[in-house]
Amino acid sequence: MSLTLSDIQRIAHLARIRVTEAEAEQTRDQLNGIFELIAQMQAVDTAGVAPMAHARDVFQRLRADEVTEPDRRAAYQAVAPQTEAGLYLVPKVIE
Amino acid sequence: MQWETVIGLEVHTQLTTRSKIFSGASTAFGAEPNSQACQVDIALPGVLPVLNKGAVERAIKFGLAIGAKLNRVNVFARKNYFYPDLPKGYQISQFELPIVEGGSIDIQVPSEQAGQAETKTVRLTRAHLEEDAGKSLHEDFHGMTGIDLNRAGTPLLEIVSEPDMRSAKEAVAYARALHTLVTWIGTCDGNMQEGSFRVDANVSVRPKGQQEFGTRREIKNLNSFRFLEQAIDYEVRWQIEQIEDGHKIVQATVLFDPDTGETRMMRTKEDAHDYRYFPDPDLLPVKLEEDWIEQVRAAMPELPAAMRARFQRDYGLSAYDAAGLTSQRELAVFFTDTLALAGEANAKLVANWLQGELSASLNRDEKGIGAAPIGPAQLAGLVRRIADGTLSNKLAKQVFEVMWTEGGEPDAIIEAKGLKQMSDSGAIEKIIDEVLAGNPKSVEEFRAGKEKAFNALVGQVMKATKGKANPAQVNELLKTKLAG
CATH class of the missing domain: 1.10.10.410 (Arc Repressor Mutant, subunit A)
Incomplete structure (x- = not known):
């Protein structure tokens, strides 16, 4: 897959980003470089290789089940836009 | 046409940990709003989740109790959706590699012959760990919504069954058996009023004999066994009527309204969320070491199914008595404690008194077995006096009544009130x-x-x-x- 200059202009327009002619060319080359990288990775035969959930081959450390956090509501709510009766207030949402 | 109902349940069980699944904030119920919501729970920038060992241990315990496969390596994923009571913008859950897969639970269902019960096995699909969201309060804030994040981050084990149930009664039997099990092993307190055990029911109908399933609708958030039964019964009738009137069932999520006894549409599949699950980069895969699993296994209590079989085999109790006595762990313990003092030969008498007079009195006074004013020693004393002919059943009831209301030991009461049976x-x-x-x-x-x-x-x-x-x-x- 590779992008043309008009693809770049269209994406830039959708994203409301103004790009110059020179920037568009540079962006096209960079994006196409990324697509090449993806194509290269997709060409590798991964049959029989288990997918990784994380880039590092280590496991999660666990925490003892203890209450360690004090009530710091006043401090947190001091920087909240709007609170009342201990609640954070947000514009009305009803599903 | 003959229709067949197909039901699968998803049950959210709140785990009995002291602290939250990814933070050290308390999970105690009923606290002041947001007083138990720390920086991780309210999702301040830069905070990181740290997994609670107690939550993982409870999931292992549940997996062992249902004979499931425990995924030695399991992974947390982000489930993305936007709602103000979910301040991170995603819920940390498990998707591709849940901690528990498979397993099963046996339920007792009424058989063709009246008065008989038979055992049916309900298979489980999976059970995964996840965090709960906060609570939105839509009233009384002059057009605003109030957010309480105390519940955010509370550990849940979501337990998903296969579509193995064929009636509302079976679904209730399964939900009850699951409730008994999770409270028995202590992974969940089972308090339905406080939302510790919430049920979603996937319901569809199909012509009897048809292989493929009909289109299902999901009834959300049922918090009592009675509502579960009512909601499914209504939903099944509604679906059959729709199909017989020539309409198609559209996959949807519905809510049950206890006031009207009806289900109503919440959203259809078209506007269903695309949750864009992906492994959470903030959390590494979780490894379950064999010796940890074995430790948990060694600390497991005898499970209700095993105890039920033992009561029938060793004490000659009926299936009905054995099932009743093992419906709650405290009741089963009360029974075995009483039996140890009253003698195994009196098993049937003890079972009768526990499930008769004692249960009726608890119900009347709206008390749990833990709050019973009569203990195993008193009941055993009473049963011994019935067995040796000192008390008739009628007199025993009077002694029981005195023990219940005034306390005291049965022999002293018999003496003081002159309730001894005449044998001269x-x-x-x-x-x-x-x-x-x-x-x-x-x-x-x-x-x-x-x-x-x-x-x-x-x-x-x-x-x-x-x-x-x-x-x-x-x-x-x-x-x-x-x-x-």
């Missing part, structure tokens, strides 16, 4: 003579062949002894007298 046959004979002399008409009727007259005489004797005579003994003596 001389004294009983004397009373019988008096009764026979005072009721010549009944005596004549009996001699003329009227069985009823005999019962009337027994009644008179029992009355004259204030219920303290042993009815069997009275029968015996009366028969001899009348024959003589």
Whole structure:
């Protein structure tokens, strides 16, 4: 897959980003470089290789089940836009 | 046309940890709003989740209890959706590699023959760990919504069944069996009013005999067994009517309204969320070491199914009694404690008193077994006095009543209130003579062949002894007298 200059202009327009002619060319080359990288990775035969959930081959450390956090509501709510009766207030949402 | 109902349940069980799944904030119920929501729970920038060992351990315990496969490596994923009571913009859950896969739970369902029950196995798909969201309060804030994040980050184990149930009754039997199990092993307190055990039901119908499933609708957030049954019954009738009227069922999420007893549409599949699951980069895969699993296994209590079988086998109890006694761990423990003192030979008597008088009194006073004013030692004492003939059933009920309302040991109560059964046959004979002399008409009727007259005489004797005579003994003596 590779992008043309008009693809770049269209994406830039959708994203409301103004790009110059020179920037568009540079962006096209960079994006196409990324697509090449993806194509290269997709060409590798991964049959029989288990997918990784994380880039590092280590496991999660666990925490003892203890209450360690004090009530710091006043401090947190001091920087909240709007609170009342201990609640954070947000514009009305009803599903 | 004959229709068949197909039901699968998803149950959110709140785990009994002291602290949250990814933070050290308390999970205690009923606190001041946001007083138990720390920086991780309110999702301040830069905070990181740290997994609670207690939550993982409870999931292992549940997996072992249902004979499931425990994924030695399991992974947390982000489930993305936008809602103000989910301040991160995603819920941390498990998707591709949940901690528990497979397993099953046996339920008792009514069989074709009336009064009989048979065992049915419900397979489980999976159970995964996740965090709960906060709570939105839509009233009373002049057009704004109030957010309480105390519940955010509370550990949940979501337990998903296969679509193995075929009626609302079966779904309720499964939900009850699951409730018994999770409270039994202590992974969940089972408090449905507080939302610790919430049920979603996936319901569809299909013509009987058809292989493929019909289109399902999901009823969300049922928090009582009664609502679960009502909601499914309504939903099934509604779906059948729709199809018979020539409409198609559209996959949807619905809510049950307990006031009207109806389900109503919340959203259809078209506007269903695309959750864009992906592994959470803030959390590494979780490894379950074998020795940890074995430690958890070693600490497991005897499970209700095993105990039920043992009660039937060792004590000769009926399936009904055994199932009733193992419906709650505290009740089963009360039973075994009482039996240890009353003797195994009295198992049936103990079972009867526990499930009869004691359960009825608990229900009447709206008490749990833990709050019963009578303990195993008192009940055992009472049962021993019935077994050795000191108390008739009727007198035993009076002793029970005194123990329940005033307390005290059965022997002391029997002594103090003079509730001992009369066994002195001389004294009983004397009373019988008096009764026979005072009721010549009944005596004549009996001699003329009227069985009823005999019962009337027994009644008179029992009355004259204030219920303290042993009815069997009275029968015996009366028969001899009348024959003589």
